[in-house]
Every structure is written in C-alpha cells, then in structure tokens.
Amino acid sequence: MTAPPFILSPISLTEFPAYWCERPELFAAIADGKDEEARSLAALKWFISTLKGQYTSRNESLGSEKKPLNPVLGELFYGTWPANTARGGETTLIVEQVSHHPPITAYRIVNKAKGLTLIGHSAQKTSFSDVLIWGCTSGGSIIVKQIGHAVLTVALPNGKEEEYLITLPRLRIDGLWYGSPYIELAETSYIQSSSGWLSTIEYKGKGYFSGKSHTFKATVTPPVYMSGTTHVIEGTWHTTSKDTRSGATFHDVTTPKEEVTVKPIQEQDEWESRKLWFGVAKGIREGDFDTAAKEKSRIENEQRQRRKDEVGAGTTWQLKHFQHAAEDPIYERLGQLFKANPPTEDTYVYKNNGPH
Template identity: 70%
Template sequence: MTTEEASAVPAAQRGSWTSFLKSIASFSGDLSSLTAPPFILSPTSLTEFPAYWCERPDYFAAIADAAAGQDRALAVLRWFISTLKDQYTSRNEELGSEKKPLNPVLGEVFYGIWPDKHGRGETRLLVEQVSHHPPITAYVIENATKGLRLVGHNAQKTSFSSGSIIVKQIGHAVLTVGTGPSAEQYLITLPRLRIDGLWYGSPYIELAETSYIVGGGHICTIDYKGKGYFSGKSHTFKATMTPQPGMGGAGPREIVVEGTWHESSKFTKGGSGVFYEVHEHKEEADPLPWDTEIGEYETRRLWFLVAKGIREGDFELASREKSRIEVRLCFSCG
C-alpha cells in the first residue's frame, strides 16, 4: 500500500480495502453485487439521486420560457449541464472522495419539493425503485406552472477495466414541454462513468464517451473527456448542436459549446461568450415528512441508522443495519 493510499484509507479499513480491490480486479460479473468496505459507502441511497436533476430549478423552469426551436434546445442543454457538477463531484467535496451509494430495495421511494421562487413555479420529484433484479430506478419531475414534465428510468451495469470501475448507465429520460398538440419532447440519454483513483483509496468520477439530447428540431451530441496519464484536463466536454434533418430546426447550422462541466463553458462556434458558469448555490429538496402515508419505504427513514453510522464513523452500526435491511427486504425481492 502506497503512502498516498495509506493516508486516504482509515487505518482500521486498510485490510478490507485491499481485499475489495483484489475482488473487483478478479471479478467477471456486475460489480454492484460486491460488498464494499463501510468507509467507502455513501449515506444516501440511489433512490435520491434523481434529485440532482432538480437542484437548480431556475434553469429547469427557464426551458419553458425560451422560444421554441434553437433557443429552447440550448436551454435544455444548459439545464442538463447545470446538473452534472452536483451529480458527480459533490460527494468528493463533502465526503473527501466518491462513495458507493446504498442499493435501493424494491418499492423504496423518495418525494421532494422545490418551492416556487421568483415566479418560476414549484418543482416536484417522485422516485420509486421499480425493480430489484436488475435494479431500476424510475422518476418523474414536474413543474406544472411551467408545463414541464420529465419521466425517466436509470440502472447501472458496472465492470472493471484498466484499473478503473466503468459504470454504464442504462436508461433515458423524456422531457415534455407544454401540453396538447404544441408540446415538444426531448430525449435525453446518460453518459458513461469511469471511477478512477481506486488505488489511492480516493475514488472520483470522470464522465466518458457520449450522451445525446434530441428534440426541438435539434440534435445535441455531448462528448466527455477527462485527464489522461500525460495530458488533458478533468471534467471537460464538447457539445455540438445541429438542426435535426427533416424536423425544421432553424438557426446556425452548427453550435459548439466547450468547457468543463463542473466549472464553466463557452460558445466556440455559432455563438459567443459564456454558455454556463457553475455557481455554488444549489437548492436542496424539501422531502415529504416520514409520518405521511409513504411509511417505512421512504428512503431517508429506511436508511436512517445506516446513514447515521456512516456519517459518525460508526461502521459497525452501519454494517449491522445495512445487513438487517438487506436480509429483511432485499432478499425477499427474489
């Protein structure tokens, strides 16, 4: 174990971390079935992750305010880019490294509200774990005032390659803007993730390969690159937007936006100036209280003691409660 690794991994967990690394290096199936050392666990279930799409609700509401066509397609792209920092770097900043989220149980739910501010309307989120084998999370995000509704599902398939964990995000989301015959729809796919820094005990996420946003008469291709061994910069992307053939897309033939999805980006073709700058402020959800009809499957209630143990460094409590939930609920799912 290197000096860097030794400083990142708690002394009491170094043996289990080394064993975990050996396990993933030799494992041939989906890595999500492996048990991770407690110190690398997140206190948050995957059921809460769709909330990252909502934490800058002003950008979500701005989609409806933009003119149909190129302006709205750019507003969708701007909102999508604004969600990436919180989704993929916030745990490094808050917890010191990327953490493995808790695997949801079948029927686990999360319900969040972002109140109306500045006349943008209230944003609501409902998430449910709809499958356990394979694990699939479904979600609905709605701003009724603005006529916005996003419906999607997500699953992960993980593997090990060249010293990194590769996470293929399976699923997509469909964003509907407006109602009736004039409604527009945007299909949004998800980037692939590469988890690096494993050998130092400080995992972090890089986005990889390509995702797409298709709608509003335009196709947007988003290419992601990270820092390589000898060159490159972390968290970079290049988004190329072109009119969709046969769909009446208007405006410049091609628009290109480049930069870093966790800091800032700018137009490099078909426009000028700053496209998006990440601001630290984000809005947390107001979750539905535990004493409502949702009951014990509300995610924060279900994992309360596990999260408490992780946050307080009581890994014995976290492991015991996690095992209790898995035996009582997960294994009964089949």
C-alpha cells in the same frame, strides 16, 4: 457480497434523481424559450448544469467518491422545490426503486405551471479496465455503463407538445490505484428534440499523463431540413462553459445550488429512503461502522425474506407509481431522428402510472 460501510455514502441511489432539478430555475427556463432552437439550447444548459451534483458532489463533500446505498425494491423518495416568481409553480419529484436485480430506479419531475414533465429510469452495468503504467498493469478504472434514458415533455402555448429524449453518459471511476476514487464522464450522450434539433455531448477527462478533468464539447445542430446556426459549447461541466462563437458564458454552476425539500423523518413512510436508511446513514456519518453494518444487514435480510415469501405465495411486488411497459413509442420515434448511431442497449421501459 455486500459493500462494507466505510466505503459507502450515506445517501441512497433513490435520492440521485433530485440532482436533475437542483437548479430549478434552469429547468423552468426551458419552457420560456421563444422557439425550438432556444428551447433546445435551454435544455442543454439545464442538462449540463445537473452533472456536477450527480457526479462530483460526493467527492467534494466526502473527500473521495463513495458507493451510494443500493436501494431496496419498493423504496421511495419524494421531494419538492417551492414555487417562486422566477420559475412559476412548485416542482415535484417522485422516485421509486422498480427493480432490485438488476437495480433500476424510475423517477418523475413535474412543474405544472410551466408545463414541464421529465420521466426517466436508470440502471448500471459495471466492468473493470486495466491500465498500463510504466510497463505494468495496474488496477485501472471501473467502467459504468448507464442504461436508461429520460424523456422531457414541454407543453407549448399552442396546445402542442415538444419532447426531448435524453441519453446518459458512461462513467469511468478513476483514482482507485491511489485510493482516492473520482468520476469522469466518458464517450457521448445526446439530447434529441422532436423538433429535430440535436445536442451531441462529447466528454473527455484527465488521463494518466495529460488532459483536464471534466471537460466536454457540445454541438447543437438544426434539423436536416432547415439551415440554422450550429452552436458549439466547450468547457468543464463542473464549473463553467462558453459558446465558442460568441465567447459568452453558457453555463455556470459555481454558484450555490438549491437542495430538494423533503418531509421530516418522523412524517415519512417506512419505505421512504431517509427513514428506511436512517440508522445506516447516521452510523456512516458518525463513523460508527458497527452500527451501520448491523442496520444495513437487517434491511438486506428483511428484503431477502420478503422475496422468499413472495416466491412461496406465488406473488410479486406491486409497484406504487410506475409500471413496466413492453415498449416506449417516444423512445423509438425520437431515436430514429438521431444523426449519429441511435441508442440500442436500453432494454428496460418504465412509465409513470399516475400522479402522487
């Protein structure tokens, strides 16, 4: 059963990895850290600053959280952020939908001038949670378990590399009972550096009777073999946070972000997101849901026919930029460094198979 257009966002999930770099100067600044501690803090600042775009931007622009368009197998999204003095060379983005059932999106972000490469993938598992209000069970929340991770590699001036394993928070979609859904982040995610520095990020949101939306507490701890400073950062991930020891502002996303640059629609390949979904997105934005529904059904029916044709021919879809890998040694190695429970549920591994 497909979702009706009136509850949909006009944006495909393949565009979501662009949120990782909508503040490209913070991404570039990771490479400028003078030591392992500084780079770990810079990586945390960049990561926290990506959350607003990923999880609240559609609520702010559309009035409530909308369901993104579910990408088709082979769907592509390309983008860039131009070079400038502050962040060095151009930053590039490649996204590919590598699986449809289950839906898995793989991505790569590179700033060659700064020696930064981020490669990751994401998938979702959804469940429902009932909530007791005034003695009655309501529709509650939708719980989304984000399956996937990203690995950030920093090429250091000494010829060595530093790696960061980034896990993803769980999502809780609240407000369904009131017809105005919004996302809260839940539980804990981690950024584990190959240097041993670990950022543990705990998320708390507004409950039904208390609490504040979008709050977090991040604890940055040194490796077990050294006596370094532990940093504690607290605030709201969609606005600002502070270092609790110094009182200094840590991150601030109340300033304008930088949208990813993409080619004009007429220059895009038929598999690129904005060209593929152009008719659907136009219908949703203009309130022409009949046209949006027809265009959406056409795309979905074409996809079903392609899968049937592949089964009949005994072939499978060939990915363009990524390949499935049986194991991920970086994930396994950095996972062993966790001081808390290491991730164990990430069963999909995708690797980039070359430059675009």
